[in-house]
Amino acid sequence: xxxxxxxxxxxxxxxxxxxxxxxxxxxxxxxxxxxxxxxxxxxxxxxxxxxxxxxxxxxxxxxxxxxxxxxxxxxxxxxxxxxxxxxxxxxxxxxxxxxxxxxxxxxxxxxxxxxxxxxxxxxxxxxxxxxxxxxxxxxxxxxxxxxxxxxxxxxxxxxxxxxxxxxxxxxxxxxxxxxxxxxxxxxxxxxxxxxxxxxxxxxxxxxxxxxxxxxxxxx
Amino acid sequence: xxxxxxxxxxxxxxxxxxxxxxxxxxxxxxxxxxxxxxxxxxxxxxxxxxxxxxxxxxxxxxxxxxxxxxxxxxxxxxxxxxxxxxxxxxxxxxxxxxxxxxxxxxxxxxxxxxxxxxxxxxxxxxxxxxxxxxxxxxxxxxxxxxxxxxxxxxxxxxxxxxxxxxxxxxxxxxxxxxxxxxxxxxxxxxxxxxxxxxxxxxxxxxxxxxxxxxxxxxxxxxxxxxxxxxxxxxxxxxxxxxxxxxxxxxxxxxxxxxxxxxxx
Numbered sequence: 001x002x003x004x005x006x007x008x009x010x011x012x013x014x015x016x017x018x019x020x021x022x023x024x025x026x027x028x029x030x031x032x033x034x035x036x037x038x039x040x041x042x043x044x045x046x047x048x049x050x051x052x053x054x055x056x057x058x059x060x061x062x063x064x065x066x067x068x069x070x071x072x073x074x075x076x077x078x079x080x081x082x083x084x085x086x087x088x089x090x091x092x093x094x095x096x097x098x099x100x101x102x103x104x105x106x107x108x109x110x111x112x113x114x115x116x117x118x119x120x121x122x123x124x125x126x127x128x129x130x131x132x133x134x135x136x137x138x139x140x141x142x143x144x145x146x147x148x149x150x151x152x153x154x155x156x157x158x159x160x161x162x163x164x165x166x167x168x169x170x171x172x173x174x175x176x177x178x179x180x181x182x183x184x185x186x187x188x189x190x191x192x193x194x195x196x197x198x199x200x201x202x203x204x205x206x207x208x209x210x211x212x213x214x215x216x217x218x219x
Numbered sequence: 220x221x222x223x224x225x226x227x228x229x230x231x232x233x234x235x236x237x238x239x240x241x242x243x244x245x246x247x248x249x250x251x252x253x254x255x256x257x258x259x260x261x262x263x264x265x266x267x268x269x270x271x272x273x274x275x276x277x278x279x280x281x282x283x284x285x286x287x288x289x290x291x292x293x294x295x296x297x298x299x300x301x302x303x304x305x306x307x308x309x310x311x312x313x314x315x316x317x318x319x320x321x322x323x324x325x326x327x328x329x330x331x332x333x334x335x336x337x338x339x340x341x342x343x344x345x346x347x348x349x350x351x352x353x354x355x356x357x358x359x360x361x362x363x364x365x366x367x368x369x370x371x372x373x374x375x376x377x378x379x380x381x382x383x384x385x386x387x388x389x390x391x392x393x394x395x396x397x398x399x400x401x402x403x404x405x406x407x408x409x410x411x412x413x414x415x416x417x418x419x420x421x422x423x424x425x426x427x428x429x430x431x432x433x434x435x436x437x438x439x440x441x442x443x444x445x446x447x448x449x450x451x452x453x454x455x456x457x458x459x460x461x462x463x464x465x466x467x468x469x470x471x472x473x474x475x476x477x478x479x480x481x482x483x
Binding site: 130134137140141144146148149150155159162163166167169170171173174177178189192 | 224227230231234235238239241242243245246249250252253254256257260
């Protein structure tokens with residue numbers, strides 16, 4: 001795969017972020033807090049993607065951009081799931097997890113993986129959100145809030161999160177070895193990551209779309 | 220020996236495919252199974268609504284039947300008797316006093332009074348408040364024995380606990396309905412009523428030697444087949460927080476078992 005093709009796929013992935021972002025902007029006033037958080041995350045994603053694509057012009061290390069995005073993604077998704085679970089008992093647990101994640105992210109940037117791809121934090125992030133996504137599905141099965149589950153915006157968001165993190169988990173597990181030991185240029189893997197990003201964005205767009213159709217404001 | 224790139228790629232491909240397969244499987248399971256679960260929940264709700272509707276219908280029908288029975292008794296018995304008294308009194312006007320005729324009139328008035336007492340007892344047995352449930356059941360049995368020549372035996376075991384008036388009335392109506400069913404639908408020739416008191420509550424069994432009926436296996440189907448009378452019984456037993464069971468009696472007939480818990 002040529003570098004141009006890889007860049008094209010990366011740009012296409014960034015472009016697909018615009019679909020849910022604009023859908024969200026159109027419906028901003030009537031949106032739930034969960035969807036507003038997702039809209040903020042999409043805004044951060046677009047900014048970080050642009051910064052990563054033009055990092056040399058901006059003179060920023062691409063890994064720092066990635067780390068900043070992962071941190072924002074973690075915090076915003078954590079709040080989104082906290083609101084979706086609607087269970088105050090989870091607050092303390094989520095705060096503890098957030099504290100240790102941030103601690104590990106900083107330690108990883110400063111002492112462990114440093115300038116290299118910070119895949120370790122991504123692995124923790126993926127594992128954590130895969131578990132949350134499965135737990136959210138369990139909650140859906142238990143509570144049965146609606147007859148047609150596709151009408152729930154949070155269903156699509158959860159599908160997006162699950163597919164994205166489940167698909168990327170092994171990529172992040174092997175990425176450190178591929179890049180540092182085998183000196184792989186990582187283009188195919190990076191493109192696969194971007195392809196999953198596109199699927200995630202389309203699923204998020206479906207979430208915003210059904211929020212305009214669904215009579216249910218919550219979930 | 221460190222793994223080659225091919226091995227790493229293989230781990231990546233298999234791992235990613237496995238994870239994506241798991242994710243898709245979970246999503247599909249949720250999407251389809253959740254719908255099925257809700258449909259099942261809706262079906263149960265519909266059944267519950269149907270049952271509630273039947274209970275209401277049974278209550279209204281029972282009330283209407285009672286009114287019709289009282290109306291018929293008043294019209295056919297009391298009305299006719301009073302008309303006869305009136306005719307007798309009319310025939311006495313302008314005539315000399317006849318002790319025999321006056322005796323006839325007095326007899327008619329006594330009969331009318333007795334009929335009014337019977338109707339009143341059927342509506343609300345006075346025995347219930349004055350002497351309690353057991354005595355009222357015995358009185359009901361003796362009335363049936365006299366009226367229809369169907370012997371009704373009553374036995375009571377254990378230490379009777381006190382029930383409030385509302386509970387006693389409901390329980391008496393349940394027994395009355397069961398006995399009535401045994402005579403009307405089961406063609407019973409003999410009925411045994413038994414009270415068994417224990418620490419948990421009261422168990423009432425009403426056994427007859429009639430023709431009985433086939434018990435459907437499905438509880439809901441049973442309600443449909445046996446109709447509103449059964450719904451009425453179930454309704455009353457539910458109000459008492461009890462349980463109602465139907466069994467075949469040995470060698471023939473039906474046994475109705477009512478278990479009422481004692482609170483406090």
